[in-house]
Amino acid sequence: MNSSQLPGIPYEYVEEDVYNNKSPLLLKYNPVHKKIPVLLHDGKPIAESLLIVEYIDETWKLNPILPHDPYEKAMARFWANFIDNKCWPAILKANRSPQNEREKSMEEACECLKTLETALHGNKFFGGDTIGLADIAANFIAFWLSIVQEANGLELLSAEKFPHLFKWSDELVNCSVVNETLPPRDKLLAVFKARFAAATEAQ
Amino acid sequence: MNSSQLPGIPYEYVEEDVYNNKSPLLLKYNPVHKKIPVLLHDGKPIAESLLIVEYIDETWKLNPILPHDPYEKAMARFWANFIDNKCWPAILKANRSPQNEREKSMEEACECLKTLETALHGNKFFGGDTIGLADIAANFIAFWLSIVQEANGLELLSAEKFPHLFKWSDELVNCSVVNETLPPRDKLLAVFKARFAAATEAQ
Numbered sequence: 001m002n003s004s005q006l007p008g009i010p011y012e013y014v015e016e017d018v019y020n021n022k023s024p025l026l027l028k029y030n031p032v033h034k035k036i037p038v039l040l041h042d043g044k045p046i047a048e049s050l051l052i053v054e055y056i057d058e059t060w061k062l063n064p065i066l067p068h069d070p071y072e073k074a075m076a077r078f079w080a081n082f083i084d085n086k087c088w089p090a091i092l093k094a095n096r097s098p099q100n101e102r103e104k105s106m107e108e109a110c111e112c113l114k115t116l117e118t119a120l121h122g123n124k125f126f127g128g129d130t131i132g133l134a135d136i137a138a139n140f141i142a143f144w145l146s147i148v149q150e151a152n153g154l155e156l157l158s159a160e161k162f163p164h165l166f167k168w169s170d171e172l173v174n175c176s177v178v179n180e181t182l183p184p185r186d187k188l189l190a191v192f193k194a195r196f197a198a199a200t201e202a203q
Numbered sequence: 204m205n206s207s208q209l210p211g212i213p214y215e216y217v218e219e220d221v222y223n224n225k226s227p228l229l230l231k232y233n234p235v236h237k238k239i240p241v242l243l244h245d246g247k248p249i250a251e252s253l254l255i256v257e258y259i260d261e262t263w264k265l266n267p268i269l270p271h272d273p274y275e276k277a278m279a280r281f282w283a284n285f286i287d288n289k290c291w292p293a294i295l296k297a298n299r300s301p302q303n304e305r306e307k308s309m310e311e312a313c314e315c316l317k318t319l320e321t322a323l324h325g326n327k328f329f330g331g332d333t334i335g336l337a338d339i340a341a342n343f344i345a346f347w348l349s350i351v352q353e354a355n356g357l358e359l360l361s362a363e364k365f366p367h368l369f370k371w372s373d374e375l376v377n378c379s380v381v382n383e384t385l386p387p388r389d390k391l392l393a394v395f396k397a398r399f400a401a402a403t404e405a406q
Binding site for chain 2: 032041044046047048051052054055058059070071073074077078081082085115
């Protein structure tokens, strides 16, 4: 997949220090959740990742992200929500839980990945042949999780455990349209290694 | 608003005992969450309340529930998600929390209602003049909460605290299209009174 197959809208990226110093702009444009991301278009703010993707899809019609058929669309939303509301918290918990709770939380995260492995139905992407809403939602599994695993040595996703999902993650991060928007892997790995070392010391 | 202003699709309602005895049908059609509601249309299952409403809106085009404009649509989804993901858990927690945690949880639930009070912008409904996605999502505040409040004596929503939201709740439950689908108030009140009495005794 090349960059012509996703909307490819030019944008300006504004960085936020969400942990220590939220900007007045962020508090103005997302006063309810005070979280990133926020898309500002024609002076109007849209918050929440999946809602931003749906807005982009409905505003720029070239190379649609969601299918046209209502049932297929509902399925794309179902898996995107499952990834956002279930998998993300479970994987985060597994990576942050103290030693005595780790086994249980790793099991729960694995259950989520197992569900996703089945949901792929042997397809290249959750969206079928092209990247869809659920693939975008699951980008953290393809990119972020592999770095976190290398930093803390806790293996959730591997080719042995989840062959289809592992292949999917490889396909996704190697798409140029995805790859060129990702932060440098080595920088992120160094950040996570330092963070896990500090957390281990504090325990 | 009368019934001709919402899609008015004929349907068969199948009751589920989700607490004690989930049916094989439910487990077949919503194997991921094992929860209600599930809409079955042409043999295909759609799960998750808000996704069902979007599916209905996209399948039967008469009397739309969501606005056509992408930004207005994003706003409807934003408030519906806020109600579903923030208000519902906060209000549930406030009503179930033990005595020593009640003040804090009541405060958090009130914060959510305060946000909704502002979000109404003095309109009749979150959808403007007609019922929209956020109004449907917030139906539990208009109907369920007033019964729970009467059962356990914990007041979250009142005309004094949140005049706009209170007026909205009155408008919503008195719409014939909403009213005729609600379960009998007195039966529900009796169920909640018995439940709270049992919970108080157990503490």
